[in-house]
Amino acid sequence: MSTPATRSRENTRARLLEAAAQVFAEVGLDGASVEAVCERAGFTRGAFYSNFESKDELFLMLAASVSEVRVSAVRTRVEELTAAGALVEGCDPIDLVQQIMELGGDDRLGVMLLSEIRIRALRDRQFGEAYLAQEREMVSSIAQIVDDIVSAGLLRLRLPAETAARMLMIIWEGMTVRGAMAGQDDAQLRHSGGAELGRLVQLLIEP
Amino acid sequence: MSTPATRSRENTRARLLEAAAQVFAEVGLDGASVEAVCERAGFTRGAFYSNFESKDELFLMLAASVSEVRVSAVRTRVEELTAAGALVEGCDPIDLVQQIMELGGDDRLGVMLLSEIRIRALRDRQFGEAYLAQEREMVSSIAQIVDDIVSAGLLRLRLPAETAARMLMIIWEGMTVRGAMAGQDDAQLRHSGGAELGRLVQLLIEP
DNA sequence: TGTATCCGATACATAGATGTATCGTAAGGT
DNA sequence: ACCTTACGATACATCTATGTATCGGATACA
Numbered sequence A, B: 001m002s003t004p005a006t007r008s009r010e011n012t013r014a015r016l017l018e019a020a021a022q023v024f025a026e027v028g029l030d031g032a033s034v035e036a037v038c039e040r041a042g043f044t045r046g047a048f049y050s051n052f053e054s055k056d057e058l059f060l061m062l063a064a065s066v067s068e069v070r071v072s073a074v075r076t077r078v079e080e081l082t083a084a085g086a087l088v089e090g091c092d093p094i095d096l097v098q099q100i101m102e103l104g105g106d107d108r109l110g111v112m113l114l115s116e117i118r119i120r121a122l123r124d125r126q127f128g129e130a131y132l133a134q135e136r137e138m139v140s141s142i143a144q145i146v147d148d149i150v151s152a153g154l155l156r157l158r159l160p161a162e163t164a165a166r167m168l169m170i171i172w173e174g175m176t177v178r179g180a181m182a183g184q185d186d187a188q189l190r191h192s193g194g195a196e197l198g199r200l201v202q203l204l205i206e207p
Numbered sequence C: 001t002g003t004a005t006c007c008g009a010t011a012c013a014t015a016g017a018t019g020t021a022t023c024g025t026a027a028g029g030t
Numbered sequence D: 001a002c003c004t005t006a007c008g009a010t011a012c013a014t015c016t017a018t019g020t021a022t023c024g025g026a027t028a029c030a
Helices: A007-027 A034-041 A045-051 A055-083 A093-102 A108-123 A125-151 A161-181 A186-204 B007-027 B034-041 B045-051 B055-083 B093-102 B108-123 B125-151 B161-181 B186-204
Strands: none
Touching (some): A007 A055, A007 A108, A093 A161, A108 B108, A108 B161, B007 B034, B007 B045, B093 B125, B108 B161, B161 B186
């Protein structure tokens, strides 16, 4: 009766979104034909237009999904760490930051997809607002745990927590992107980016 | 005889390159048709294919030109500052960094074009190498002046100059991109980015 | 088993982009 | 003044993507 959203329909949409994530990452939004996405998902365009209005609508949904996943991943991780009492005397702040940063696409394709989203945010005013809003959420989640550590008296910052968190995010992004360019595999990518990030952390905290 | 590269031919190529810079920035490499570029330049596609082999070739030339301009702009500025003896006792390092960073496209379109180049660097291995190489040049130019300041005994760094320079570049890029997203006009863009950059500088130097 | 419905496949009409081949014209040499 | 060459415009053939309209089959329900 009231469409319980047929099981297989949801599945189709999910597969199309997944395929789109890959194809968009590989060749870009404009470079990707609807057909290419469908082919990757194992469908024809009939399935596509039955589920989405246009390539653009699909992209917006995908971007929203990616954002939501990233933000909530960071948030739950922060909550876990806080609840699990990881903020004890001997904890290594560099390690903590890396643990948080490692969530969220730092594989090669993930970086490319995020870049595609970022460039869309640059071109599309409205989309840009949403992108920045989502980023502020992430920053504030990170700032929160930083603040918790400071409040616990484990260390002191040379900057406001928000500012520090923003810098961490930007440096993290910059390093992952450059790592992906150097064609390193994912493990190295994580590691080399982490090294630089560690230096920034040492910079941020007061000895 | 030996084609002295007719005056008007060089001019045509320049106009096409300039138009391409605009159009690529606005709608992206894949989103831009050859025709759109030609129209912007006031030509038809006949002129285009008479001067370039493909859109891709044009893009590569444009990217090379942009890189070259940026690197040499920074380099000559560094030389100017060094030669002019700007590294005196009372100089403000924050100001210096901002002066250097302000060169190189920090207008809205410039940011978008650079992003387009960056994403290409992510997708194309060979191009990525070139991109990173060019960036290393910039970083080392910046590191040089930082080093000069340190050598002059005006201040001390908490990090190697190269690392500091890299962080400066990344933060600068991150801030300009986010500024452009917020839809600020160019002046504000420069300013808000500069503020954050200033904080990083204060972080980098030892009090 | 019959039937209604939903969903994805197929076929088609259309639009837009690409690249090439040809043409006209303006500049330069003799 | 004539001829040649260079350069950009025009016209055309091809290809690819898009979106829609229609069809076929599976599934749910009686």
